Amino acid sequence: MIAIPGFESGAIIFEDARKLICHALRQEDGQAVILKVVSGDYTDSTEAIKLRREFELLSKLDISGVPKVLDIREFEGGIAMVMADIGGVALGGRAGEGAMGLEPFLTLASRLAEILMELHRAQVIHKDIKPDNIILNPETGEVQLIDFGIAVLLSQETVGVVSHRELEGSLPYLSPEQTGRMNRSLDYRTDFYSLGIVFYQLLTGRLPFESDDPAELIHAHLARNPAPLTELNPDVPPVLEAIVLKLMEKSADRRYQSAGGLKADLDRCYRLLKDEGQVRNFEIATSDVSGRFRIPQKLYGREQELRFLLDSFDEVGQGLSECLLVSGYSGIGKSALIQEVHNPVVSRRGYYTSGKFDQFNRDAPYSAVIAAFRGLFRQILSESDERVAQWKADLLEALGANGQIVIDVIPEVQLITGPQPEVVALPPSEAQNRFNLVFLRFVQVLATEQHPLVLFLDDLQWADTPSLKLIELLLSDPESAYLLIIGAYRDNEVDPTHPLMKTTRALKELQDVVREVTLKPLQxxxxxxxxxxxxxxxxxxxxxxxxxxxxxxxxxxxxxxxxxxxxxxxxxxxxxxxxxxxxxxxxxxxxxxxxxxxxxxxxxxxxxxxxxxxxxx
Structure with a gap:
């Protein structure tokens, strides 16, 4: 136990190599406190930065149910944040106790919704709601939401694809958008999903998704539906099940939009239980109105076009290769439509990656293709060690002595294959042919029956000729399979003599390879x-x-x-x-x-x- 001057340390709440959380007494006045300590070896680490940021954030909040910070101080052994101790225990300690009773659950759930309502009103997103971060004093009924180490003072943020080891938050409680695998930004509604997981666990005694494989757990959050609560606990009223499942919707737009609306439904359940002895059905979310101005992140009026894209992906999943071109004016929604394919592709274990051509960078060949595959390899590097090892074997076998050709344009590949030998210099035309053939084999390794590949290339009206030739090669080779290339372009900037149209005509000579969609204004x-x-x-x-x-x-x-x-x-x-x-x-x-x-x-x-x-x- 680390000795902290001025405090008498007590029972440990949490401890790992980097930080310690424990009960303590402040010696000057005997006040019970909680100490959150980052040890000396980590005082300049990310953990220490988080601790200082957490102190600054909590210092600005005056919310019942949020820890009251008293001090932050450095000492010889590290840095410690001092918080008032409400004398409770973490809900994480309930593991193995089974389902919580209906009345105490509704009391607790309503209080948590109220705390979230105040937090979100203060523009705070917690991002790590789980039983270990919920403190309940069983004697006073006081509830506290703790650990604001990754909380943000933002209305919205974008989460990129990282390894499961680098994900912020706790994997069993992580919202789909917080995994970075969805085409959605993250906002305050991520907290509702995590809270829904907690509610599910309290009412059934188990998590909705359980796996020792992080990749499987992430996939479950993205694609699987939980078992009905009423199957696991028949005492759960159907309307309460509906409330919990609404919190756990994959799409944030289908969840509750306000903590106030959630609290209203939970309070109604409680009143019905007390007044009538049972919680009868009622229409939920009737009071769920958010005071935040937010245009929903969903498509309108593109159902037929989206179905067309998904049908193309289904065909590619059967072993075909296709090109789908989406055209329309700037701002008409081409990119938004195509990006909507992302989630269905990922839920079926496919790969989706994208790149964008730049009108001011047209002299750089393959710019969008390279950006897309660099993004894909960042996804691959986030997978399990076993999966990455398999990719290494597959890539080395396919590329042979030519691996450096791919590494020269996609440096991330070397993080999987390791350093590769330099290749023999060739005259320009021969070097170009070699590059095309090596890249063809490279893509064919990545697009497989287990993981069909969707490659989205935006702003094709600015594509360079080598990129268009490469697209033509990828789609015309008889060995290409499980590959869907989706291109978007502004049709008002492309005439029949444009290189893109020449490529399209060449591809149309290949039966059923090219399909086209033109987007019109909304009605x-x-x-x-x-x-x-x-x-x-x-x-x-x-x-x-x-x-x-x-x-x-x-x-x-x-x-x-x-x-x-x-x-x-x-x-x-x-x-x-x-x-x-x-x-x-x-x-x-x-x-x-x-x-x-x-x-x-x-x-x-x-x-x-x-x-x-x-x-x-």
């Missing part, structure tokens, strides 16, 4: 639903604002989003806390000089930026 019914979902109102109520959107944006999804954001920024759309709803005045919106020209709206946004930033736009 008024789809705009109804965007407004309704954003402002939590019936589509009929949204119609007048949707009509204005249509006239101002022409149904272009990017402009629709920017226009709605402008309305909120200008306080023409605002949340009425007294009425618990979003308000807007269509007359005021029409009176305000909001331009009919969306390009001018974007210029207005750029004008508010600093001069240096404007030069980058």
């Amino acid at each position: 008024i019914e789809e705009l109804d639903h965007i407004v309704a979902d954003t402002l939590n109102c019936p589509p009929k109520e949204a119609r007048e604002l949707a009509q204005l959107l249509e006239s101002k944006t022409g149904g272009n999804p990017f402009f629709v989003n920017e226009f709605l954001k402008a309305l909120h920024t200008d306080h023409l759309v605002s949340f009425n806390h007294d009425r618990n709803r979003w308000d807007w005045d269509i007359g005021r919106i029409q009176e305000r000089n909001i331009t009919d020209n969306m390009a001018e709206l974007m210029r207005d946004k750029i004008r508010v930026l600093g001069e240096q930033t404007q030069q980058l736009c």
Whole structure:
């Protein structure tokens, strides 16, 4: 036990090589405290940085149910954060006790929802809700949510693909978006998923997903549905099961949108239990209205096109190779549509990777292809040691003495294969042919029956000729299989003489290799639903604002989003806390000089930026 000057250390709550959490008494006044200590060897480590950041965050919060920090001090053996001790025990200590009774569960669950409501109101995302981080004093009923080491003061953040060892949070309780394997940014609703896992565990006595393999656990969060709670515990009322499963929805847009809405449903369950002796069914989430302005991260009006893409992936899963070209104006939603394929591909254990051509970098050959495969290898490097070892064997066998050719453009490959011998220099045309053939074998190793590969290349109107030739080679080789190349381009910037059209014509000579989709502007019914979902109102109520959107944006999804954001920024759309709803005045919106020209709206946004930033736009 580390001796900390001024404190008498007590029972250990948690300890590993880097940190210690324990009960203690402050000697100057005998106050019971909790010490969170990072030992001397780690005082300049990530753990120490997290501890200081946690202290700063907690110092700014005055929320019942969140630890009250008293001090942070360095000493010879390390650094310690001092917190008031409520005298409780962590719920993690309930392991093996079985399901919690209905009344104590509802009391605890409502209190946790209330704590989350206050946290989210303070713009804090906890990101690590689990039984070990929930403290309950059984005598006083006091509840505390602890360990804010990875909490963030952000409305939204993006999580990249990393190894399961580097993931922030606790794997059994991690939301799908927090794994970094979804095409979704992470916001406060990640806490609802983790809380749903905790509720499931408390009500059934077991986790919904259990595996010793981290990759399997991640896949379960992405793709598997949990066993019904009522099968594991018949005493769970169906409506309470519905509440828990709504928290655990894979898509954040289908979860509860507010902790207040969750608390309202839990409190209703409690009242029914006390008043009627049972929790009868009722419609959940009727009070679930979020006061945060947020346009849902989902597609509108593209169901048929998405089905077309998924059908292509199904065919590729049978051993074919295909190219699917998606065209349309800038902002029409090409990238958003294609990225929607990401989650179904991953849930079926396929690989999805993407790269984007740059109009200002057209002299750099293969730029988008290289970016895509570098991203793919970051995914592969996050897999288990056994899987990475298998990739090493497969790559070395396929590439032979030519591995360095691939490593020269995708350095991440060397992290799997190890250093490779230099290759013999050849004249330019022969070197180009060698590169194409080696890269062909490289891709064929990656696209397999077990893991079909989807390669998304954006902005093909700016693709260089070598990249187009490589695409043609990948799709025309008879050995290519389990490969779907999806390309997006602006059809108004491509004429029949464009190199992309020449490649397309060449590929069309190969039967059933190329399929095409052209995206059109959104219709008024789809705009109804965007407004309704954003402002939590019936589509009929949204119609007048949707009509204005249509006239101002022409149904272009990017402009629709920017226009709605402008309305909120200008306080023409605002949340009425007294009425618990979003308000807007269509007359005021029409009176305000909001331009009919969306390009001018974007210029207005750029004008508010600093001069240096404007030069980058």
